[in-house]
Amino acid sequence: MQQDRPEESEAIVEPERFNQARAAQSMAILEDYVEMIGDLIGEFGEARITDIAQRMGVTHPTATKAVSRLKREGLAISRPYRGVFLTDEGAAMAELVRARHRTVVDLLVAIGVPAETAELDAEGMEHHVSDVTLKAFEAFLERATSVSDTIEEAPRKG
Amino acid sequence: MQQDRPEESEAIVEPERFNQARAAQSMAILEDYVEMIGDLIGEFGEARITDIAQRMGVTHPTATKAVSRLKREGLAISRPYRGVFLTDEGAAMAELVRARHRTVVDLLVAIGVPAETAELDAEGMEHHVSDVTLKAFEAFLERATSVSDTIEEAPRKG
DNA sequence: CCGCAAGTGAAGCCTTGGCAACACTTCTGT
DNA sequence: ACAGAAGTGTTGCCAAGGCTTCACTTGCGG
Numbered sequence: 001m002q003q004d005r006p007e008e009s010e011a012i013v014e015p016e017r018f019n020q021a022r023a024a025q026s027m028a029i030l031e032d033y034v035e036m037i038g039d040l041i042g043e044f045g046e047a048r049i050t051d052i053a054q055r056m057g058v059t060h061p062t063a064t065k066a067v068s069r070l071k072r073e074g075l076a077i078s079r080p081y082r083g084v085f086l087t088d089e090g091a092a093m094a095e096l097v098r099a100r101h102r103t104v105v106d107l108l109v110a111i112g113v114p115a116e117t118a119e120l121d122a123e124g125m126e127h128h129v130s131d132v133t134l135k136a137f138e139a140f141l142e143r144a145t146s147v148s149d150t151i152e153e154a155p156r157k158g
Numbered sequence: 159m160q161q162d163r164p165e166e167s168e169a170i171v172e173p174e175r176f177n178q179a180r181a182a183q184s185m186a187i188l189e190d191y192v193e194m195i196g197d198l199i200g201e202f203g204e205a206r207i208t209d210i211a212q213r214m215g216v217t218h219p220t221a222t223k224a225v226s227r228l229k230r231e232g233l234a235i236s237r238p239y240r241g242v243f244l245t246d247e248g249a250a251m252a253e254l255v256r257a258r259h260r261t262v263v264d265l266l267v268a269i270g271v272p273a274e275t276a277e278l279d280a281e282g283m284e285h286h287v288s289d290v291t292l293k294a295f296e297a298f299l300e301r302a303t304s305v306s307d308t309i310e311e312a313p314r315k316g
Numbered sequence: 317c318c319g320c321a322a323g324t325g326a327a328g329c330c331t332t333g334g335c336a337a338c339a340c341t342t343c344t345g346t
Numbered sequence: 347a348c349a350g351a352a353g354t355g356t357t358g359c360c361a362a363g364g365c366t367t368c369a370c371t372t373g374c375g376g
Binding site for chain 1: 283
Binding site for chain 2: 323325326327334
């Protein structure tokens with residue numbers, strides 16, 4: 001019953017994608033928090049633990065712990081009983097994450113996914129979208145947009 | 159500096175997508191193991207802990223623990239020092255996961271993502287693709303396929 | 317048939333990301 | 347000015363998913 005085991009090369013390549021997926025996962029929450037803190041600072045001028053916790057749907061100790069990790073990673077700073085702020089690095093990450101999120105949502109919508117579903121699914125998917133894939137998404141959207149312009153604007157003008 | 163806080167409705171809806179993403183994440187590893195076990199059974203007639211561990215890129219105790227969880231969830235069965243097998247439920251899940259994986263990879267490729275990158279990114283993304291989105295992917299692929307048929311076959315026939 | 321290598325299991329540890337409970341600050345209204 | 351409410355921090359707990367180490371079965375070769 002036992003056939004030959006896969007070649008060495010296969011055996012080594014296979015697990016890599018799982019390792020990569022796991023690595024992406026460990027960044028995912030950090031990215032979510034950074035983006036959220038960026039949003040809050042944009043809206044209120046500061047990000048408070050309670051607000052972060054509420055928006056992330058977790059309790060405040062969980063948010064505190066996450067912020068600790070962000071500080072350890074050099075993405076955020078904070079002083080006791082004061083708000084949380086992003087470092088330059090953190091702000092840059094927030095911007096990238098936000099842009100990627102938009103692109104993923106736009107792509108899903110362009111593919112034909114309902115906007116609300118796109119928003120929900122993008123939240124989980126976005127963290128696994130590599131730079132290469134992101135570029136492909138952008139290129140596709142550009143093509144799709146010009147096509148829909150042709151279709152939608154022609155009658156309007158006519 | 160402090161503006162008004164968001165409306166109640168926003169405050170409640172916001173966290174939902176994170177909760178959903180987290181729930182998907184907790185299923186992700188289960189799905190990966192189930193699919194992998196299905197693959198191994200298909201190839202060798204049985205799935206052994208060592209092989210599962212090797213393919214997943216983890217040590218064997220980790221695989222053992224994962225299998226324990228699968229058994230607890232009713233997706234797999236096993237006896238000490240014997241292989242691991244899927245229940246009907248587990249086999250059904252494996253099939254769904256496999257099909258979804260293929261669809262996601264195909265979609266990425268259709269969008270213009272290099273095959274190898276598509277494979278890597280799909281591994282992480284697939285677990286966050288809802289049924290609605292999957293349906294949209296399938297519909298898009300059907301359209302894209304017929305279009306490329308038109309483009310590719312026309313010159314061939316001419 | 318018996319011993320040793322490979323495979324498996326079990327225990328214990330780490331980190332992460334949740335939680336609740338409790339302690340302490342800050343802020344606010346009287 | 348101060349008491350209570352709201353916000354924040356701390357501590358300790360849990361489960362999951364990693365790991366290493368060690369013990370035990372299995373199964374195969376001599």
